[in-house]
Amino acid sequence: MAWFYLVLAGLLEIVWATAMKQSAGFTRLWPTGIMVVGMIASFWLLAIAMRALPLGTSYTVWVGIGAVGAFIVGIVLFGEVVTPMRLLAAGLIVAGIITMKLAS
Template sequence: MAWILLFFAGLLEIVWAFAMKQSHGFTRLWPSVTTIGAMLGSFGLLALAMRSLPLGTAYMVWTGIGAIGAFALGVLVLGESAGALRLAAAAMILGGLVLMKLASS
């Protein structure tokens, strides 16, 4: 159950990162509200997952999901660069997440 909570916490991290970008420095109301709400939800789910997962594992997976997801959203939705080095960096983060999960089993 903790891994499921952690996964959804990571998804909410993607939501708040994207909404923060859309808020234009918290100058737009609804993206700002979405940012704060998703942050609270993400932190709350992370805290619940940490009840049974080690700190390092939970935090690394949570930030990794957010980083990979925000990168993908930036490329796919915002038209950000998807150069070879950026893709390689994202692949290394993903590889680290897989290794962390395998090491936690």
């Protein structure tokens, strides 16, 4: 169950990071509110996952899901540039997440 909570926490990290972008420097109410709620929920689920999983694994996987997810959202929703080097970097992050899971 800890891995479920950890993945959900990582997905919520994508939500709050996207909402932060949409908040325009905290000048828009709804995106700012979504960001705050998403951030609290993400941290709470991360803390629950850390009851059963090692700190290093939990934090690395959480950040990795958020980073790769935000990368994908940036491309899909915001038209950010896709280059081979950026794709390689995201692929290496995914490889690290998989390796952490296998090592646990």
